[in-house]
Amino acid sequence: MKKTILSLLLVSASYSAMAERYPTAEEFAQQIRDSGAEKVISGIPETDEGLWNEIFKHISNGDAAWLKLIPSISMTGAASWNEQLGTALAQAIPKNVNGVMEIIDDSNISISTSSVCSMPLYHETVPEQNEYVVKAIQALYKSNSVQAQKCLQQLITTVGQSSQFREVD
Secondary structure, X not given: OHHHHHHHHHHHHHHHHHOOOOOOHHHHHHHHXXXXXXXXXXXXXXXXXXXXXXXXXXXXXXXXXXHOOHHHHOOOOOHHHHHHHHHHHHHHOOOOHHHHHHHOOOOOHHHOHHHHOOOOOOOOOHHHHHHHHHHHHHXXXXXXXXXXXXXXXXXXXHHHHOOOOOOOO
């Protein structure tokens, strides 16, 4: 019986050690306050896709706490980081349109209207892109902010110039 309990404890402990724990938005914000955004972002290895994916997952889901961090962390990483940031913000539009609109800054290319609102979706299928466009337009149309209307116009212009937006059976 003791061996069984000990074995279960060891398995449980090793499983817990294997499970990665990512920082919350509040913990990440504290790291930025303590060390500076540039140092925190550059300290994340480009090969650490787990942490990057976790950060971008929260942003693309429109998590308000993570969205508030965007102005302080934009333009601190590699070009690929800034591109992914624009994509994650675009994906967040249907989920938290006002949260995204509050942080768009046209003086910062990575979070500008042209970067976020021009459908920067590179890995989605045509049906996924079509679904995104419909949901994003609905969210932007319902928002009363001037920035949302500006974003809506950018999205419509982009879709109008796109050869990839088409009907799917």
